[in-house]
Amino acid sequence: MAKKKDAIAVLKDDHDKVRKLLSDIEDTTEEDVDQREDLLMQLEREIKIHYQIEEEIFYPAFRDAAEERDERKMFFEATEEHHVVDLVLPEVKEADPASEVFAAKAKVLKELIEHHADEEEQEMFKAAREIMTAEELQDLGDQLRTRKEELLQEWTEESQDESPRARASSRSQSPSRQQPRSDGA
Numbered sequence: 001m002a003k004k005k006d007a008i009a010v011l012k013d014d015h016d017k018v019r020k021l022l023s024d025i026e027d028t029t030e031e032d033v034d035q036r037e038d039l040l041m042q043l044e045r046e047i048k049i050h051y052q053i054e055e056e057i058f059y060p061a062f063r064d065a066a067e068e069r070d071e072r073k074m075f076f077e078a079t080e081e082h083h084v085v086d087l088v089l090p091e092v093k094e095a096d097p098a099s100e101v102f103a104a105k106a107k108v109l110k111e112l113i114e115h116h117a118d119e120e121e122q123e124m125f126k127a128a129r130e131i132m133t134a135e136e137l138q139d140l141g142d143q144l145r146t147r148k149e150e151l152l153q154e155w156t157e158e159s160q161d162e163s164p165r166a167r168a169s170s171r172s173q174s175p176s177r178q179q180p181r182s183d184g185a
């Protein structure tokens, strides 16, 4: 039986998908209004769901396994970086895709998201491999995958009645993200 992806592989796949969407957005111009709206919609879905599964499942597990102050710092910093992306994303959604401002805001968002993903891969995921067992990471991978499927389903149901255009221009219609669990579960 082929081995299933562990938590880190699942999260890295998401990162790669997001990096691709960000560079596709960067390649658009003011003329590609529909494409910008469509790509932004996909980006929003990927980012929100990815951050949610990290905050609900991966980050608490990492925090609980963290032994050193530096590792706990990674947890707190990562959570704050999600928060900053959450603040900037609505601004890009509200910018006119036919304007130069859109590209500027999208560029800032791209840098924020990429910085965060790079740091996770280079620091947090590396540390996770040291402080968590292969079995734990495998189990977390299953949990992340299951939760992601649920959230994708919710997202699809919510957007069913909305046209892409209406959805892209509406304010923050995504399922709200829960607070990271603090019960150590």
Ligand SMILES: [Fe+2]
Pocket: 051, 054, 078, 082, 116, 120
């Ligand atoms: Fe993250």
Ligand SMILES: [Fe+2]
Pocket: 011, 015, 050, 054, 117, 120
């Ligand atoms: Fe991530």
